[in-house]
Amino acid sequence: MSDFKTETFEAGQFICKVGDQATHLYFLQQGTVELVSASGDAFAVIPEGQSFGEAAILNGGIRAASIRAKTDVVCKVIGNDQARDLLTSYSPLLVVIMEGLLLQQAMANVIKFNT
Amino acid sequence: MSRNLPVFAVDKDKLSKLSVNFLNSQEGMQAIQSGQLKGEERLYVSMLNTPLLNATMFLAHKVLIRAGEQFEQGFFIVNGEVEISHQNRTFTVGPGAVLGLSEGMVGLPSRYTAVAATSIQLKIIDFHKVDSIINVLPAEVRAILATIIKRNLTP
Numbered sequence: 001m002s003d004f005k006t007e008t009f010e011a012g013q014f015i016c017k018v019g020d021q022a023t024h025l026y027f028l029q030q031g032t033v034e035l036v037s038a039s040g041d042a043f044a045v046i047p048e049g050q051s052f053g054e055a056a057i058l059n060g061g062i063r064a065a066s067i068r069a070k071t072d073v074v075c076k077v078i079g080n081d082q083a084r085d086l087l088t089s090y091s092p093l094l095v096v097i098m099e100g101l102l103l104q105q106a107m108a109n110v111i112k113f114n115t
Numbered sequence: 116m117s118r119n120l121p122v123f124a125v126d127k128d129k130l131s132k133l134s135v136n137f138l139n140s141q142e143g144m145q146a147i148q149s150g151q152l153k154g155e156e157r158l159y160v161s162m163l164n165t166p167l168l169n170a171t172m173f174l175a176h177k178v179l180i181r182a183g184e185q186f187e188q189g190f191f192i193v194n195g196e197v198e199i200s201h202q203n204r205t206f207t208v209g210p211g212a213v214l215g216l217s218e219g220m221v222g223l224p225s226r227y228t229a230v231a232a233t234s235i236q237l238k239i240i241d242f243h244k245v246d247s248i249i250n251v252l253p254a255e256v257r258a259i260l261a262t263i264i265k266r267n268l269t270p
Contacts, residue, residue: 023168027255051259061147061154061269076255082123086256091248093167097216099158100191100240102265106155110123111206 003086004076009069016053022061024077025053031073036066045070054102124209125159135164159211162191168238173231180229188239189216195235198225201227216268217238220249220260239258 004027009015016046018038028048035044035052043065046052055061078086087094137143138160146152162168168191173179179190179197192212199206199214208214214229219242249257 001164026258027258032171038187049258050265051262053176053257054263055154055234061157062150079256080176089254093244094248094252096162096165096167097240097245097248098260099161100189100216101211101220101267102153103158103162103191103211104216104267106158107123107212109206111208112270114122 003082004078006060007075007077009073009075011069011073013069015067015069015073015075016063017066022053022055022063022080024079025051025055025083026067027051027076029074029076031069033067033073034070035041036068038066042068044072052100053071074094119207121207121212123212125156125194125211126150127159127194128212130156130160131163133160135161144267154249155211162238165238168240170232170236172237174228174234175231177231177235178228179226179231180227182226182228183224185222185224186215186219188241189219190214190229191238191240193236193238195237196232198230198232199227200230202226207232216264219247220264221268225266 006029014036016022016037020092026049028046030048032048033046033052034042035046036042046067052067055063070106083085083097087098117125133143136149140159143152146160170193180186190213192210192214194206194210196207196209197212197214199208215225218225219240249260252260
């Protein structure tokens, strides 16, 4: 648990931008954030108690959307290397499970838009 | 009888030549950062090469998951195609598809039926192994897993 650091962001502040390297993943402890497209349109909101930026697990993944604090926000943050180390310390299978869930998410997104 | 093209499939011929070492190499990182290797392609290569999942094969017409039933295993499709029937829709998925993992991790019955449309190679994810790990994770990690599962199960 100590691998997670606490970071705060003010309402309106960008936490990451589209095209950035995905180096950290976040757990939203307080507040809400919104996903913003490359054209600047907010298209989804992530509520308190959820995570975002899980693509960081992919080591070298690229952010597909910007993330902006919709309110003042408190996050628990972990870097991708630390996240992998943390998962592996519990079980190497946990990394595989996380990869499987992310692959299922990629599949689900494609199916939602194409069927 | 002709089948529809898969709505989701990675290019396994291209990816089966890549190793985990490639993913972790400078060349692999550049391929990911430049967009030559997509996120789902990277995940496919990593899962393809893991020794932690048992591999198996099924012939066409094998029912993997039946709508309304609970199941003990999730499936990662390595090769071949699977037909998914959900409500009144039917579509096909191919290599890279992951079936039943989110549902199984929270003990929900499947909302769809999945049947091998061709002979398939796959890797099996046993939920009893997963459960024993999840129970000892820190709250933040469980919350991250729960977030992804929730998104996967949102229609």
